[in-house]
Amino acid sequence: MDDHALGTAAREALLASRYIAPDHPDWDRVDTNWNLENGDKLEERLKAAAGVKTSSALYKGAGNVHLDLREGIIAIKPMEYAGRGGFDGIRGLEPTKLPAAISDEALGAAIRAAIEISRAPWKR
Numbered sequence: 001m002d003d004h005a006l007g008t009a010a011r012e013a014l015l016a017s018r019y020i021a022p023d024h025p026d027w028d029r030v031d032t033n034w035n036l037e038n039g040d041k042l043e044e045r046l047k048a049a050a051g052v053k054t055s056s057a058l059y060k061g062a063g064n065v066h067l068d069l070r071e072g073i074i075a076i077k078p079m080e081y082a083g084r085g086g087f088d089g090i091r092g093l094e095p096t097k098l099p100a101a102i103s104d105e106a107l108g109a110a111i112r113a114a115i116e117i118s119r120a121p122w123k124r
Contacts, residue, residue, distance in 0.1 A: 007108030014069040043085060059085060063118035065111055072100045076110055078118035090117070 001009070020026050047058050064079040064087040077095035079087035096110055 001108075003108030003112060004105040005108065006111055007102075007104030007106065010067055010107060010111055011104060014067055014074065017069075019068075019070065039085075055085060061119055063115040065114045065118055066095075067111070068095070069100060074098045074100055074102065074107065076114045078114040080118060087118075093117075 066077040068075040075095040
């Protein structure tokens with residue numbers, strides 16, 4: 001996937017999502033379908049798709065980037081692997097903030113750069 005396609009896919013996902021705060025009436029529905037059983041099933045599907053047998057192999061070199069669109073600003077935040085399939089924010093690293101009107105190619109390039117930060121915690 002090139003930068004333009006990555007940026008296009010990310011923008012489509014951002015525009016199709018919405019933020020639900022704890023005081024929102026739909027808060028109780030957030031993560032309703034998520035539980036350990038569903039998480040285990042998802043991880044099994046991911047391992048099969050990746051052609052690996054262990055969780056360690058699945059997450060080796062993995063990167064994760066959090067995207068947020070609010071009030072015309074896209075925030076891109078690299079996450080670091082915390083073990084057991086989870087990711088946490090990187091201490092001391094502020095998100096990259098870009099105008100929502102940024103081109104898809106530039107958005108994709110910024111996401112790709114954040115993924116590389118996420119994958120290489122030793123480079124920080």
